[in-house]
Amino acid sequence: MTVLIAENINVISKSIGPAIRERQAAPILELASAAFAVGMDYLDLNIGPARKNGAETMRWLVETVQNDVELPLSLDTTNAEAINAGLEASNQPALVNSVSMQPERLEALLPLVARYQADMIGLLWGTEGMPRDADERAMLAVELVYAANQVGIPNERIWIDPIVTPVSGDINQLNDCRRFLAMLPDIAPGCKSVVGLSNVSNGSPGRLRAILNRTYFIMLKHEGLLAAIVDSQDMELTDIARGRRPDIVEAVTASLEDERVRPVDFPPELSDYVKTVQVLTGRTLYSDSWLDI
Secondary structure, three states, X not given: OOEEEEEEEXXXXXXXXXXXXXXXXXXXXXXXXXXXXXXXOEEEEEEEOOOOOHHHHHHHHHHHHHXXXXXXXXXXXXXXXXXXXXXXXXXXXXXXXXXXXXXXXXXXXXXXXXXXXXXXXXXXXXXXXXXXXXXXXXXXXXXXXXXXXXXXXXXXXXXXXXOOOOOOOOHHHHHHHHHHHHHHHHHOOOOEEEEEHHHHHOOOOHHHHHHHHHHHHHHHHHOOOOEEEXXXXXXXXXXXXXXXXXXXXXXXXXXXXXXXXXXXXXXXXXXXXXXXXXXXXXXXXXXXXXXXX
16 A cells, blocks of 8 residues: 655645744644545655744644644654754654755764654755666665665665656656666665655646646556655545556556557546656657647
């Protein structure tokens, strides 16, 4: 079963951001309770860089949420002091989101992960930025796992994020992300895989974001994806992840495995998923109108 991490408690949200900054618990707890009700496995608490009062903000957010909802938490910030405060306040082992390959990030965060016996997301972002292909992702994954192992963090507590990029950018990155997931069990046995799923649709019109996210999710699952940070309000995505929409999975898989499969071979809803596979694999050029063609 796929592990689903709800992304919705995020400081950049127009509704949740002010609630976090002004310490208004009600909107946050409403989202947290809704995520629990639909079967999310983790709650991601994203406070951004949090350069001002980061530790205080994360501590308040962790205590507020966990007093109301019994879900493990993913602590999402680039502020190491805030991560420390969140780990200290958490009443169960948390997930640190995320540890990238910059030396200062490794130095600041790996000891915290080890001290609190937390899990960690290892983001494959190196000193030179975004990896160019699957092979560079593999190299970074090996380096990151080695560094974590050196401070006592076992592979089983490491979640590897190969970085999903927008479909409107370099389509090769999306294909390399899938290729890397197929390689991961051999590169880092015992490590889990995780992606920020909504990245694939960043910059696309709102009406297209859900089908891009759902289709790419199935494509990544086909390569062994274990976990995804997702929009907990997308019920069709949750249904797909929980095995309640095998028809969609079968249509996407058929198109992924056989380029001869055509959209007209399916009813309209499933036809849209087949068209989206064609875009996400690069068989069809991305445009905002691919579903209308």
